[in-house]
Amino acid sequence: MRDRKDADVHVLVTTERNSSGGEDFLIEYIGLGRFQGQTRALRQASAGTDTSDERRRGFARTFGLGLVPFLFGSQTLERLHLAYDVPIEEQNVPPTSASAAQDPWNLWIYRAGLSVNLEGERANTGSGVRGNFSANRTTDVWKLSFGGNGDYNQDTFTLSDGRTINSLSRSWIVRTLGVRSLGSNHWAAAARASIGASSFENRDLAIRSAAGIEYSFFPYSESTRRSLFAQYTLGINKLVYDQVTVFDKLQEIVYDQNFQATLALRQPWGSTRVSVEGASYLHDLALHRMEVEGRLDVRLFRGFSLNVNGNASRVRDQLYLPKGAATDEEILLRLRRLQTGYRYALSVGFNYQFGSIFNNVVNPRFDGF
Structure with missing residues (x-):
């Protein structure tokens, strides 16, 4: 709808980047009209390794669940079905001990990337290399990060009089950060x-x-x-x-x-x-x-x-x-x-x-x- 006042429920979605590189969605349901005064909130977290489809499906599932309370007392509720999908890792597997379920990475998240680009036409050519890496660990008390990135770019331009101009730029940085509550x-x-x-x-x-x-x-x-x-x-x-x-x-x-x-x-x-x-x-x-x-x-x-x-x-x-x-x-x-x-x-x-x-x-x- 073009205006929030035309709706029965206004859904306000805000996001924050989490320590895994994914996003935390805060979905707030604000009742309007006949639902005036009814407010609820749900959270949905995605991991940095999730694909866009996995993020979309997770968000849609949580988004829909938050609307269910607004169906109470309506005929639509009679057509609603509830199902639980057992995770694959829990199917036919006995409960694991606390020690086996511990995080082997101790909450550290690592990333690394490298890209190379080439481009050219009759009057100019260009090439570049970009790389980055990072390691992050976030808890309620500590936020630790270590990372770096570098860029190297070279371009050559041929002018109308036959002269050539070369452009070269390079930069790199390695940094570390520690934050404590x-x-x-x-x-x-x-x-x-x-x-x-x-x-x-x-x-x-x-x-x-x-x-x-x-x-x-x-x-x-x-x-x-x-x-x-x-x-x-x-x-x-x-x-x-x-x-x-x-x-x-x-x-x-x-x-x-x-x-x-x-x-x-x-x-x-x-x-x-x-x-x-x-x-x-x-x-x-x-x-x-x-x-x-x-x-x-x-x-x-x-x-x-x-x-x-x-x-x-x-x-x-x-x-x-x-x-x-x-x-x-x-x-x-x-x-x-x-x-x-x-x-x-x-x-x-x-x-x-x-x-x-x-x-x-x-x-x-x-x-x-």
Whole structure:
């Protein structure tokens, strides 16, 4: 339906990524009209190894079960049948002991990926390699992760006068993170470390370690519907540059601090997220960065929804910029980060649907035409 007020039951679905790489669905049933005041909620979890069909079937099963209480007292309930599918591993198998049922992986989830791409036409060719790996373990008290990724891309362009321009970019990073609950549903502490390099940001080597603390104004258990948290971190960085920087440095050790506050709401009327961040280097507070970003997706009236995304930042912390002006090729091909005092982006859109609320026919013919 185009408007939630036309329905007897409004189903609000929110999702969060879980530690296995899958998704946790929170399905909330909000009674309207003759069901006013009736609310229920169910959860459905998918694993990172589930196929899209398995996720769809699991979600549809849970979704349907949540609607059953709204059928009480109706003739439709008489046509409802209940069945239980015995898992294959439980069929004709005696109960297992507690020790046999223990997780041999001790809650660790591992992932690895590698992709290679090649493309070309008469005037240009390109190739690239991308790889990643990760190991994660999440409990109610601890969140541990270790991972990394790398990219290598090369392109060749042939100009109209026969000249060729080569574009090469590469980056890699390995990082680890440990987060611990501080015995409540509001406080957490974290420590992280990373090592990497980036040709785009003139970094031959960047080593960083940091520690921080976070306070959640709402309980973490409510994060699928609302969250408001504040973070503060302190870090130390060892930086080795490929070219001499605008500050006449080839390497340096610097300390930094970062503060971030984020509000996220997911409600029947829509969703919104607003984040404010500030960071600076401790040896010179004039070297800082401030950023605000937001997203709004709201239904204003029947069939009409508004979408707004934007961000703006004040940039004064580009320690890594190489001395000297960038060439035209570096600018056009985005081979290096350019000096700037600000960045911004804004997109605004709307969707409006009107017409029949009774047409729910599915006809997939010529969908891709």
